[in-house]
Amino acid sequence: MNTNFDLENFILDFSNSCQKKQKKVFSKNEVVTTYIKNRNQLCILLDGHADLVRYDLNGNRTIVEHFSKNALFGEVFYTITTNNELLVEAKSNCTVLFYIYDDIFHKCKNNCKFHQTLSENLPQLILNKVTDLNMRIELLTKRSTRDKLLGYFSLLSTRKLSTSFELPFSLTDLADYLSVDRSAMMRELKLLKEDGFIEKVGNRIILLYK
């Protein structure tokens, strides 16, 4: 994509200029927002890490998305079809900007610079999110736990431009992200080590194949 709007600097420059937003700070494990109760919300994660989490009727926990710096999230990205509440949980201390989506979309009355630039660049920002979601779908459609793990590792490896990288999750959370049973995943990790596909040192994975 060519128009590489620099969200980070943009936010630094303008995040204090608009009246129609809220900026809040959260500490680890606090609930940042919920999607059923907070409609039409668009949030930007300025700092920290957070997960979008769902619990199903059987008590399974799913990490629907994992957010890091500059991630966009909020109910505007969802059409809630089930009764299961979606929670955004802070995984570390977080700073979050909250908007009402319509305010961005219809521009705020003040016509502030922040809103103007944001709405101009919104297609690109949302498009980035679409590509993230498509990567996630690619992972989830893989048929076996092994392929999910290898697919995820290869993705991290591509992002870090290195065959060696830290997992951004605990292994427990990784299982919830790949939507598999934790113990089965651990078993598969062991097999991947035994079969010479990976090495694992603490939280660091080293890809050996190819």
Next chain:
Amino acid sequence: MNTNFDLENFILDFSNSCQKKQKKVFSKNEVVTTYIKNRNQLCILLDGHADLVRYDLNGNRTIVEHFSKNALFGEVFYTITTNNELLVEAKSNCTVLFYIYDDIFHKCKNNCKFHQTLSENLPQLILNKVTDLNMRIELLTKRSTRDKLLGYFSLLSTRKLSTSFELPFSLTDLADYLSVDRSAMMRELKLLKEDGFIEKVGNRIILLYK
């Protein structure tokens, strides 16, 4: 969402007004586009049905997305990370508009009405796509074939506002869409019938529970 931009009428009104697009017609089973070879492409399906399909190394076929009238697709929504080509296959006769995304984004020089309206409404269009993808992720994170089937049926039921609806897929394709083995899915369908969750008459499903 409040801004319900009427894509259909918009396209009817303006689809002939812009020079920077191509309109093509495809017949069933033809390849509409491929994502590795055609970068920076944004397409709108004016008519018909088409699937975005990927084949993995094991020969498994996955229906990544199912497109119907007014769907947006194209490489702009993807960051190709694997070597697996993604194909859009026409499932019926299709009419498709092709754009170069940058042309939309940077507005075309002619400043035509079509481009202007489209780029104004692009955030909303892409946002609709995001909600579709999130629904797909919700389906794929379900842990069992049974839950995937019930989840998908409940989704169709919500869309049609009826507990009785036609499947938009053949059963073979449905398995590829839910990312499960076809015969295992057939077995589960039988069990769902036996357990009184559904009835199935030809291609029509009737939800019985609740």
Next chain:
DNA sequence: CATAATGTGTTGCTTTTGCAACGGAAAATA
């Protein structure tokens, strides 16, 4: 209309995954 191609429905067997449980390591907290 005959024939080919594709889709449906089923089943036995194998493999993978999930579940439950546990001990010990590591990290958080009082």
Next chain:
DNA sequence: TATTTTCCGTTGCAAAAGCAACACATTATG
């Protein structure tokens, strides 16, 4: 630092899903 909580790593067993094969139905196609 003592203690609680969370996470890691492992295993036996049960359940679910995948694979392969087949017969039959339905739909395209020459």
